[in-house]
Amino acid sequence: MKTMRAARLHTVGQPFQVDEIPVPEPRPNDVLVKVHACGVVPNLHNVVAYYPEWFPFLPLPKLPAIYGLDAAGIVEQIGSHVTGIKVGDRVYVNPGLSCGSCPACRRRDNTNCPAYTFQGYFGFGQGSQKLFEDYPYGGFSEYLTAPADNLVKLPESISFEQGARFGYIGTAYAGLRRASLEAGQTLVIDGATGTLGLGGTLCALGMGVRTIFATGRNRELLAQLKALAPERIHPVPLGDRSVHDVVMEATDGYGVDAVLQCLGPNAPVSNVLDSFSALRRGGKAVSIGGVSDPIPLEPFPLMCQQKSLIGSLWFTPAEGENMAAMADSGTLDLSVFEHEVFKLEQINEALHAVDHRHGGFTNVVINPTLI
Template identity: 85%
Template sequence: MVRVKACGVVPNLHNVVAHYPKWFPFVPLPKLPAIYGLDAAGVVEKVGSLVHGIKPGDRVYVNPGLSCGSCPACRRRDNTNCPAYTFQGYFGFGPGSQQIYEDYPYGGFSEFMTAPAANLVKLPDSISFEHGARFGYIGTTYAGLRKAGLEASQTLIIDGATGTLGLGGTLCALAMGARTIFATGRNKELLAQLKDLDPARIHPIVLGERSVRDVVMEATEGYGVDVVLQALGPGAPVSNVLDSFSALRRGGKAVSVGGVSDPIPLEPFPLMCQQKSFIGSLWFTPAEGENMAAMADSGALDLSVFEHEVFPLEKINEALDAVNHRHGGFTNVVINPSQV
């Protein structure tokens, strides 16, 4: 049992509820009444008799990705591919999700929540609970970059780089040693602020002014980038996705962690000839969460860029409204159930 000290307010929560099932036909929501809250961090209050290695007083992030534990995917420890994979306090991915909601009914918008010991990521003292409440979005992009095989000295495009996911991807790519990051977005002010994080490695591209492919090919002498991290939201045009995909080098990998909702027309023959890949990446494992905590503790992953806006639990509606007026991905809207 974890005493919640901070829970991130997911920018996409309004879209999921308001547009379900049009935009999200594959994500069963919990039966109401339900307690939402995806990204929670806090202090372990109590542990069960079979829990070892986690003790009361430990500072933790609760990875909300839950699985059934008994299907073939779970038995081979590939939990994120469980047919009943479910985000505690958010939504699920199969008919078995409702049972998981009932087993773990408390999301992060509550004073206490229960979670399996295996889902807890220990947080060093150097990581605040507010920063821990941002781990979900950072971890999503970190896992995506790992699936793409991003290595130090490689180049990549981050589409939607100024958003909540995109900023997390930029921070992770910097921490992983990317040589050049082509960061796309529409807000010039936010792109300039993003570039200031590392002016030598971050190269902003304003969407709509020039083709992303043209800019990238000029900068790479026609070679292209090694990786595309696709972090655009549901309303983004498919043309932006295809533009960046065409800037991939031969053998490059594009990873989708965003929510572009319209079908993406990809021709299989060019994919085969150029050996490009388009990969979906959903979430991250607790082990990857531990990696992120270690990178942040060492200073490689810079969490100081976030501007926290903290609300008490009784002002949850004000917090949801604040998400719609945030300063791009730099704003971190958080619920603190202990705050009055």
């Protein structure tokens, strides 16, 4: 029996162990992918150490488990019912799994499936455990199986390391689409220098947004962000002036068309309310971040000004294909990332490196092909 190396979590809060396990066989509608890069999610340490206590309603895979959310690699084998994908294709594996038969899935609205699950991460409903059992292989392994319709083809212009960042870029891209953002419009990105925020900035630039008000606390990172498009990116250091005042002054009191909320769980709710108040009438705020405290919005001004607060989770393979096309054409610039690549046996080292990254510019990646 052919075997492979896989980094598995055996005990919550303990280091990952690299084990030798059988290489899986793809089912009829699945593919086997040889992983060449898998992004290390900044929040992974919290997931494997604290999530059972913090978020008991978010199902986790049974241990020992193979994590690894953002995998990119080469198709090694295809199932008997797979068409349109061939051995040798370079792909990103969108880890969003759904049941395939509920009302949402039948509407092709898979991200709203009650059993929606992140392969190699965590789930969102009671049906997640079945999906974990069907697809137990995350990107921290030499091979994984995945549904063929979850694949995003990567052109040669996109490296595997860049592809392994698609999860966070795609989450931001989907959020901007839910904001109905158009070329020439204006945008606030809260937490713009982080992993999600940088993805949102790159996508917004690629989509033709005219002005981006980028908030953050680290002035060095804000300066580096502005250098990507000095005429279009306007840093707003948090703590100096309110986002509302900066935006209203720059837009003659009109406000921005959209807000992309990328703040982390420790960010104060006051930051959310500040940016929300900077929206124009009819503007849309989309939350893809993790601010943990309740957001107190007054319903009467909400109605009168016709503002919206929208939640957005992940992205579809179709949106991934859009991003790949944007990157291949040069409108989505993926050259800004500083890749830190680790061997599979260095998984615990990589988790430590994530805590010391250079904002969203650092891309920590596991490459299981390295020996």
